[in-house]
Amino acid sequence: MNGLSYAIIGGGPSGLFAALFTALALREAELAGTVTVYERNRSCGRKILVTGGGQCNLTRDDSVEHMMAHYGKNGRFLSHAIHSFPPKRTMEFFEELGLPLLIRDDDKVFPASLKATEVVQILVQACLQMGVVFSNERRITGISRENSTFLLVSEHENPLRADAVAICTGGKSFPKTGSTGDGYRLAQQLGHTIVPVHPALSAVTTPSSSIGTCSGISVDPVTLMYTDKMGKRVYATGPILITHSGLSGPVVLNNSRDFATGDRIDVCWIPQTDRKKAPTRQEMENLILDACAKQGSAQLSTVVHKLGLPSKLLTYLMQEAAIDGTRKAAEVGRKTIAPLASLLVAHPFEISLEGAFGQAIVTAGGVDLTQVDPKTMQSRLVEGLFFAGEVLDIDGDTGGYNLQAAWSTGALAGTSMVAATHTRRAFTPLR
Numbered sequence: 001m002n003g004l005s006y007a008i009i010g011g012g013p014s015g016l017f018a019a020l021f022t023a024l025a026l027r028e029a030e031l032a033g034t035v036t037v038y039e040r041n042r043s044c045g046r047k048i049l050v051t052g053g054g055q056c057n058l059t060r061d062d063s064v065e066h067m068m069a070h071y072g073k074n075g076r077f078l079s080h081a082i083h084s085f086p087p088k089r090t091m092e093f094f095e096e097l098g099l100p101l102l103i104r105d106d107d108k109v110f111p112a113s114l115k116a117t118e119v120v121q122i123l124v125q126a127c128l129q130m131g132v133v134f135s136n137e138r139r140i141t142g143i144s145r146e147n148s149t150f151l152l153v154s155e156h157e158n159p160l161r162a163d164a165v166a167i168c169t170g171g172k173s174f175p176k177t178g179s180t181g182d183g184y185r186l187a188q189q190l191g192h193t194i195v196p197v198h199p200a201l202s203a204v205t206t207p208s209s210s211i212g213t214c215s216g217i218s219v220d221p222v223t224l225m226y227t228d229k230m231g232k233r234v235y236a237t238g239p240i241l242i243t244h245s246g247l248s249g250p251v252v253l254n255n256s257r258d259f260a261t262g263d264r265i266d267v268c269w270i271p272q273t274d275r276k277k278a279p280t281r282q283e284m285e286n287l288i289l290d291a292c293a294k295q296g297s298a299q300l301s302t303v304v305h306k307l308g309l310p311s312k313l314l315t316y317l318m319q320e321a322a323i324d325g326t327r328k329a330a331e332v333g334r335k336t337i338a339p340l341a342s343l344l345v346a347h348p349f350e351i352s353l354e355g356a357f358g359q360a361i362v363t364a365g366g367v368d369l370t371q372v373d374p375k376t377m378q379s380r381l382v383e384g385l386f387f388a389g390e391v392l393d394i395d396g397d398t399g400g401y402n403l404q405a406a407w408s409t410g411a412l413a414g415t416s417m418v419a420a421t422h423t424r425r426a427f428t429p430l431r
Contacts, residue, residue, distance in 0.1 A: 003032030004421050007152060007162035008414075009140050010183065011037045011044030013403055014389025015168035016123045017410030018417075022166075023130035025418035033418070035132045036162075038152070039178075040139035045120030046177040047170055048403075051361075052108075056116035057400040058094065059087045059407070061107045067404065070397040072257055077369045077394060081377070081408040090407050097122050108400055143186045145382060164384040164417045166377075168410060171363025171390040172197050173356075183391035184366065190382045193368040199360030200257040200395040201402075203248035204265075204351040210316075211349070215244040217310050223268040223278050224251045225346065228258045235278070240267065242313075247349065254397040257364040261353050266346040269309055269317075284341035285334055292329035292337075300332050301325030304340070317343050362402050366393040371430060376416035377409055380430035384420065388413040
């Protein structure tokens with residue numbers, strides 16, 4: 001096929017959408033062109049296959065405004081992309097491709113089959129029907145620009161040429177899927193700045209704690225408290241899951257973008273109605289002592305277990321507080337209760353993210369957003385260079401937000417690539 005050549009580096013969710021929407025834009029404009037996806041793995045969509053526990057949480061049945069609140073401090077960058085291709089349009093698009101959807105009561109959207117493989121198959125098939133070329137097992141290791149053409153270097157081959165390029169390589173997390181940071185290196189070769197990357201949507205380990213003896217227990221909700229990088233005290237509520245090596249669950253995953261090895265987090269195990277406040281130790285002491293006064297003949301453990309927390313967790317907390325639960329409640333005073341009250345309202349954990357890239361769901365950090373046009377996803381430094389998906393310095397909460405960002409930025413990048421290469425707009429690089 002004659003016409004311009006478009007290279008999509010990476011065949012994950014953003015890459016497949018970028019390829020498909022580039023091809024759709026060419027067809028709509030009745031233009032000739034070749035769209036090629038360069039994927040380092042044997043097949044595309046490896047990251048899609050592990051999302052949602054293999055069920056693929058495609059998006060959410062939610063408003064754009066509500067979605068935007070779940071992308072951390074850089075969420076505003078996504079405003080144009082998600083407004084251009086919102087969750088409703090995502091759902092319609094997949095249904096148009098022939099994929100039945102399931103909308104759960106919590107607004108999460110899945111393929112009706114609950115099989116991520118069907119999502120990959122239907123996207124690859126749609127690309128093939130639009131004439132997209134797949135070049136699998138071809139890892140792009142270098143990129144440069146010669147006059148108005150990009151030169152792509154792959155292992156053991158002569159440079160490949162392209163008129164426009166979209167870097168959609170994903171981040172650095174879950175390297176088994178092929179996400180090993182290639183996109184950051186390629187972006188740097190063309191002058192882009194990379195915001196330091198670290199794991200996000202990651203569980204944490206608690207090396208100095210024995211909380212893992214309560215592995216499998218979940219508490220919903222708890223209040224998670226920590227001090228972020230700006231020195232602000234953060235209070236977050238949601239479900240927590242105790243693992244054999246530490247802590248997980250949505251409240252941990254959604255805030256892990258702010259964590260670093262050696263940080264301290266505090267967990268208030270007692271559900272609160274005020275998200276900005278946890279009870280004080282004295283308030284918790286008073287609550288327990290009042291209950292003891294009313295049930296003086298009962299064992300202390302019986303009184304404490306009526307707090308509503310899982311029995312095994314409460315037993316563990318009493319052991320950590322060195323409290324004899326067999327004592328009569330009437331015999332217990334404030335001094336005895338104080339250590340337990342402290343753990344209930346602010347259980348401290350020193351956390352570690354060592355090795356977290358191996359199991360983190362997404363990557364925080366990435367291509368500096370000040371160097372990318374949010375209305376087109378085009379580089380502000382290099383004409384004809386585009387970015388989409390997790391390679392950018394954006395990460396969302398768990399529950400379909402990151403895939404929606406991938407679909408929206410991929411669609412915008414693909415459409416914008418065609419528009420940029422077939423107009424005569426002047427390009428002024430950012431200095």
